[in-house]
Amino acid sequence: VAALTLFIGNKNYSSWSLRPWLALKVAGIAFEEALIPLREPTTKQDILRHSPSGKLPALKVDDTIIWDSLAICEWVAEQAPDAGLWPADPMARAVARSLSSEMHSGFVALRQNMPMDVRERFPGQGLTTDVQADINRITAAWRDARGRFGSEGPFLFGKFSIADCMYAPVVFRFQTYQPDLSEDAQAYIAAMVDHPAMKEWTDAAKREPWFFENK
Numbered sequence: 273v274a275a276l277t278l279f280i281g282n283k284n285y286s287s288w289s290l291r292p293w294l295a296l297k298v299a300g301i302a303f304e305e306a307l308i309p310l311r312e313p314t315t316k317q318d319i320l321r322h323s324p325s326g327k328l329p330a331l332k333v334d335d336t337i338i339w340d341s342l343a344i345c346e347w348v349a350e351q352a353p354d355a356g357l358w359p360a361d362p363m364a365r366a367v368a369r370s371l372s373s374e375m376h377s378g379f380v381a382l383r384q385n386m387p388m389d390v391r392e393r394f395p396g397q398g399l400t401t402d403v404q405a406d407i408n409r410i411t412a413a414w415r416d417a418r419g420r421f422g423s424e425g426p427f428l429f430g431k432f433s434i435a436d437c438m439y440a441p442v443v444f445r446f447q448t449y450q451p452d453l454s455e456d457a458q459a460y461i462a463a464m465v466d467h468p469a470m471k472e473w474t475d476a477a478k479r480e481p482w483f484f485e486n487k
């Protein structure tokens with residue numbers, strides 16, 4: 273059994289760290305957690321000691337580093353095939369990968385204007401025309417996935433998958449900034465925040481001592 277350490281940022285703020293952390297939890301893979309607080313004078317050098325990109329998250333597997341949230345999720349899915357982290361059906365899987373990649377490389381306006389702040393509530397803040405366009409696209413994509421592939425559960429592809437890991441930070445953002453959302457989007461958010469791993473992350477975020485000036 274390999275020794276695993278997941279390097280993450282502050283749970284309240286590090287949206288990218290949440291994704292592989294969820295994948296590992298849902299896969300039932302035991303791992304050590306090492307938190308490097310963001311926005312400290314030594315943050316960059318501390319991250320660079322472990323992660324060649326200078327970014328978090330990074331997963332250390334024995335002597336090998338896997339950096340980038342989606343790459344770590346892929347590795348976890350390969351390690352735990354029975355966890356079903358990608359949908360079993362090839363077409364569902366292809367759509368789940370499309371959705372995950374779209375999140376990974378897009379939605380810049382949403383990310384910039386509604387930074388993840390798990391424990392806070394800023395209803396109505398952060399909304400611009402570009403953010404609304406991102407919200408419209410995300411919720412349409414959620415509806416499409418759930419409508420075509422979601423019949424076996426409350427998550428995007430029914431069962432909890434990497435697509436849910438990738439959108440989990442958006443779920444927290446919507447909980448914080450509370451934009452107007454359709455009922456189906458709200459139902460998905462409710463299922464996500466009720467997931468035991470999401471609750472565990474939220475509880476830890478609430479206990480953290482770091483506070484950024486986001487607003």
Ligand SMILES: N[C@@H](CCC(=O)N[C@@H](CS)C(=O)NCC(=O)O)C(=O)O
Nearest residue numbers: 281286287288327328329340341342
């Ligand atoms: N594409 C990367 C992005 C990671 C990323 O931007 N991480 C931020 C924290 S959420 C970071 O490490 N920032 C620290 C810095 O730039 O000093 C991934 O998905 O893992």
